[in-house]
Amino acid sequence: MRTPPPAVVRFAQRLSSGLTRASALLAPPQARLLEVSGGVAPVMLLRAAVDTGLLEPLSAGPHTAAEVAGRLGLHADTVHRVLRGLAVYGLTSLDRRGRFSLTPTGRLLLVDHPHSMAAWIRYSTSAMVLAGWARLPQTLRDGQPAFNAATGQTIWEYLSAHPEEEAGFARTMRELTLMAAPLIVAAYPWPAEGTVCDVGGGVGAMLAEVLRAHPGLHGVLVDQPGPLGGAGEYLAARGVAERVTAVEGDLFTGFAAAADVYLLKDVLHDWDDAQCRRILSTVRSAAPAGAKVLVLEWLQEPNRAEFPVSISDVMMLAQTEGRQRSAQEFFALAADSGFIRGRVIDSGAYGIVELVAI
Numbered sequence: 570m571r572t573p574p575p576a577v578v579r580f581a582q583r584l585s586s587g588l589t590r591a592s593a594l595l596a597p598p599q600a601r602l603l604e605v606s607g608g609v610a611p612v613m614l615l616r617a618a619v620d621t622g623l624l625e626p627l628s629a630g631p632h633t634a635a636e637v638a639g640r641l642g643l644h645a646d647t648v649h650r651v652l653r654g655l656a657v658y659g660l661t662s663l664d665r666r667g668r669f670s671l672t673p674t675g676r677l678l679l680v681d682h683p684h685s686m687a688a689w690i691r692y693s694t695s696a697m698v699l700a701g702w703a704r705l706p707q708t709l710r711d712g713q714p715a716f717n718a719a720t721g722q723t724i725w726e727y728l729s730a731h732p733e734e735e736a737g738f739a740r741t742m743r744e745l746t747l748m749a750a751p752l753i754v755a756a757y758p759w760p761a762e763g764t765v766c767d768v769g770g771g772v773g774a775m776l777a778e779v780l781r782a783h784p785g786l787h788g789v790l791v792d793q794p795g796p797l798g799g800a801g802e803y804l805a806a807r808g809v810a811e812r813v814t815a816v817e818g819d820l821f822t823g824f825a826a827a828a829d830v831y832l833l834k835d836v837l838h839d840w841d842d843a844q845c846r847r848i849l850s851t852v853r854s855a856a857p858a859g860a861k862v863l864v865l866e867w868l869q870e871p872n873r874a875e876f877p878v879s880i881s882d883v884m885m886l887a888q889t890e891g892r893q894r895s896a897q898e899f900f901a902l903a904a905d906s907g908f909i910r911g912r913v914i915d916s917g918a919y920g921i922v923e924l925v926a927i
């Protein structure tokens with residue numbers, strides 16, 4: 570797929586947000602509130618579809634609910650009602666003869682689609698994530714991280730104690746990262762040679778795309794043992810395994826990896842300001858003077874409500890100890906940890922905030 574220029578992506582996002590806001594202003598308030606408060610319906614319809622593989626038979630062409638139910642051993646009338654509900658949200662279409670087809674959006678729920686978002690649906694509707702959301706009213710009162718208070722563990726402790734969910738989370742991050750990676754790779758002036766270290770890099774989805782685009786670069790992937798366990802197979806499938814060294818390391822206690830460029834993609838948004846300063850100090854301890862650190866995140870200006878960043882920010886509230894931040898906020902955190910400001914680049918999907926080690 571060709572990567573659209575960042576300005577086009579940004580324009581499309583702003584247009585879509587603007588149209589949503591305009592339709593909210595035009596719709597009668599009760600109708601709009603009914604629509605928003607019904608948000609649980611599309612989410613749980615998606616969950617049910619992914620859990621049962623409901624849409625898989627439609628990949629071969631239009632089917633009736635009875636045919637889908639027969640293939641999957643499901644209840645036919647319920648299948649019709651759920652597929653029809655999904656049609657309301659544009660995931661399926663329904664013809665007059667009662668046959669359902671997949672729309673291009675619905676295709677992204679197929680597990681084998683190259684841009685599948687099935688793992689993200691599973692993760693975002695999992696019991697552990699919903700536990701954090703359910704605790705949000707209390708977090709409004711006491712400001713305590715919702716997930717930690719609901720489960721008695723940080724999300725990272727929870728995931729390392731539940732390997733299956735940890736693997737699902739790694740798949741989710743891989744899916745989300747692969748959506749943004751082409752734009753990030755295109756937007757930054759990567760060196761032709763040297764080493765790129767992906768800190769908290771999961772299975773190495775971002776690192777792999779940088780290395781594929783720049784054959785002269787080598788990679789170091791730093792993370793905890795769980796995500797690193799799935800990295801070898803993933804990096805081999807992307808054809809870069811022999812150029813990557815995996816290093817078990819901790820964001821807080823340290824890791825040894827000298828590199829020219831360090832990536833922190835969607836890592837700092839998991840942590841509060843004090844923790845971010847500690848993470849940046851850890852990276853600074855590993856980095857030679859002059860190395861660049863690229864903070865790759867959706868950037869949130871304090872007084873701008875915008876999709877997806879402002880919704881990601883409340884997700885961080887429900888699941889982690891972190892938040893989305895502006896470039897200025899990252900620069901302020903980094904100033905205490907041995908970095909000076911570099912460039913701020915809008916890749917279209919993600920902001921690239923460059924810090925330079927001094």
Ligand SMILES: C[S@@+](CC[C@H](N)C(=O)[O-])C[C@H]1O[C@@H](n2cnc3c(N)ncnc32)[C@H](O)[C@@H]1O
Nearest residue numbers: 725742746769770771792793818819820834835
């Ligand atoms: C939101 S994920 C981002 C993954 C990856 N950078 C991406 O964007 O696809 C955060 C990552 O931080 C890692 N992580 C969390 N706590 C960590 C710690 N104490 N030390 C090292 N990595 C940690 C997690 O395992 C996870 O892979």
